[in-house]
Amino acid sequence: MLSSENDPSGTAAAGSPEGTPVKVSVVVPVYNPGAAMDELIASLLRQSMPAGEWEAVFVDDGSTDGSGDRLDRLAAQHPGYIRVEHIPNSGWPSRPRNIGIDLARGEYVQFADHDDWLGDEALLRMYAYGRENGADVVVGKMAGRGRNVPRELFRRDRPDAKLSKDPLIDSLTPHKMFRREFLLEHGLRFPEGKRRLEDHVFVTAAYFAAKRVSVLSDYVCYFHVALTDASNAGLKRFDPAGYFGNLREALDIVDAHTDPGALRDRLHRRWLRVEMLGRLTSAKHLAAPEEWRRAFFHEVRSVLVERFAPGVAAGMPAAQRAMVSLVEQDRFDAVRELALWESGVRAKATARVTGPSQITVEGELTTAGGAPMTFMAVDGKDVLAPPVDGIPPAALDVTSRVKSARMDIVARRRGGGGEEFFLPGETTVTRVPTPDGGFRLRHRTVAGLAPDTLNSGRNAGRWELKARIASCGWQKDTELAVSLTIATDGAPPVLRKGSGTPLMTRLKRRARRLAGGKR
Incomplete structure (x- = not known):
């Protein structure tokens, strides 16, 4: 376990060559991962960045499957750059990530989930790219195993990506590299408690605060995994009212940093496309109980009518504009009919x-x-x-x-x-x-x-x-x-x-x- 003797603001890793600065801290929230953590640990130990120039900060969120003891043994085997903090169970990744930010000693902080893993050269390449471009945020190319990941964003390298012209808003998961002083300067933290879309709130705020965001696309840095038992917290069925309350928080950040018009419409479009229409028309949604689907439909319609200007839907493809029209008309059964037709494309x-x-x-x-x-x-x-x-x-x-x-x-x-x-x-x-x-x-x-x-x-x-x-x-x-x-x-x-x-x-x-x- 980390102790008070560890200085979170220090730059040199204990156990590393004297004076070696910590370039990257990998922060990992952990809760009952079992064997799913094996690939992440192996990928960390394979990193081409020399040990001591990076560290991993595992924050054990009250695991009950023995993972905490396993991490303690791992830290004992790799003193100085594998670190473990144990906390009472918070029930969600936000608090462990926030604690990890405070404990990190690296110039940059890379967030990773316990069931994902990193490319062997990820830390070395992303850090070098961030330093080369003076980036506050570095977005490394992602690959999905059973999970959707952005595609167009990674068509090419983008050393100075902008929300106004690049598809940055397509990537709102936290699995990125953030300059730690940037996070501290702007007080960027994940909203805590059992809630949804906490990563959207954090990443959207970071995009607006950053002086430069750099996207590295020529090497796969992060592998995003869906477990076969769908045990990822973000994949379980949720309360529609609570979910869309959290979604509104992300929209509030966009609205606070933009004026009504094309840019705001473009950014709002991401939530309409993915979290609203994308879920409304998915096979999993169509197979859900009708009572839950009606509650979800009601919340989609409420956000659509209350928060989105006409230009949001106007910039979408025809099938999605058609879906928006049916939602606005409150035609629940017609939305399902159109979704079933689309599922055959x-x-x-x-x-x-x-x-x-x-x-x-x-x-x-x-x-x-x-x-x-x-x-x-x-x-x-x-x-x-x-x-x-x-x-x-x-x-x-x-x-x-x-x-x-x-x-x-x-x-x-x-x-x-x-x-x-x-x-x-x-x-x-x-x-x-x-x-x-x-x-x-x-x-x-x-x-x-x-x-x-x-x-x-x-x-x-x-x-x-x-x-x-x-x-x-x-x-x-x-x-x-x-x-x-x-x-x-x-x-x-x-x-x-x-x-x-x-x-x-x-x-x-x-x-x-x-x-x-x-x-």
């Missing part, structure tokens, strides 16, 4: 190897039963045609989205933690007439590879390839019957016909999608 694609390091892919979106997704041209506008009536025509306009439709080719490491990288490529989109006077969109992408394209050259192994179609507001993946093998880090990639993913893995992923655990 898929991507379909075929691939050909057209060169030693080149792949050509053709694909399109489909609806339930595999029929191509079709659109209609009405009065010079391209419109969506869902099987639900009473939706204003303006809400169904997809003209601008049709023009910006694309298909990316994505490589995902097989057997890893979900690392994904976009392959450089060019997409062409063709309008194909349909017998009913409408049209469908066919996408063709030619993508190439280079040895350092994936994970900054740390890429040995087998990779599966996916087509990701972004069209008219949907973003759908489908696996391709082509695999990618790289013999050693940085070696030329070899493309082969045949999926890189075993059948059982594909079946398990499909089961998770149907259960709502992964979209």
Whole structure:
């Protein structure tokens, strides 16, 4: 256990070479993780940053499964840079994280959950990137294993990311690196108690307070994991009224730092898209008891009507604008009907190897039963045609989205933690007439590879390839019957016909999608 002899404001780690400054403190709230903590501990001990330049501060939130004793033994084996603090159970990660901030000795604080893990070079790369750019906040590329993580944010490095122009607001989990003096200067702490969206409140406030936020995208720094028993605290069913009360707190921070207008609408849109419509239309939500779904719907409608200006929904894709219209009309059953229709939207694609390091892919979106997704041209506008009536025509306009439709080719490491990288490529989109006077969109992408394209050259192994179609507001993946093998880090990639993913893995992923655990 940490004692009063430890100086939280010090810069040198006990047990490390004399005078060695602590560059990064990894703060980990811990509660009954069992074996789920193994990967995190192993990843910390593999860090390329020399021991003593980093430390891990585990804050045991009253664990009853023996994890506290295990951490004490770990600290005894690694004195000076593995530290443990035991506290009475608080019931939520906020208090352990706040205590970790106070105890940290590093220049930067990196938050990690006990069931996630870090890339081997994460601390070294993120710290160097933060120092190079003078960043208060460093957002390292994330990969999800059974969890959704931001995608567009990590399309490229962003040394000076801005809320006004970059998709920063898509990343509101706390698994980032924060300059400790910045946290102290602005009094940034997690709201404590058993509540939801405490990380949204903390991270949103940090974004507004930071002079610079830097996004590192060329190396996977953080692996975000969903446990198979869904025991993560954030995944359990919640009280809708309490949840949306907490959501309003995050909106209050945005409103305090912005004027009414485009920027506020853009930021508000994130909560409408993810926490409201995203949950309202998920498979897990649709399978929940009707009484709970009605209570959730009521809270969504209340926030929508009370807090969001018309420009929030106006900037969303057609299917989401249509959903907003139905919520505003208080049409509970129609929302469910539209959500069920949307759940049938898929991507379909075929691939050909057209060169030693080149792949050509053709694909399109489909609806339930595999029929191509079709659109209609009405009065010079391209419109969506869902099987639900009473939706204003303006809400169904997809003209601008049709023009910006694309298909990316994505490589995902097989057997890893979900690392994904976009392959450089060019997409062409063709309008194909349909017998009913409408049209469908066919996408063709030619993508190439280079040895350092994936994970900054740390890429040995087998990779599966996916087509990701972004069209008219949907973003759908489908696996391709082509695999990618790289013999050693940085070696030329070899493309082969045949999926890189075993059948059982594909079946398990499909089961998770149907259960709502992964979209």
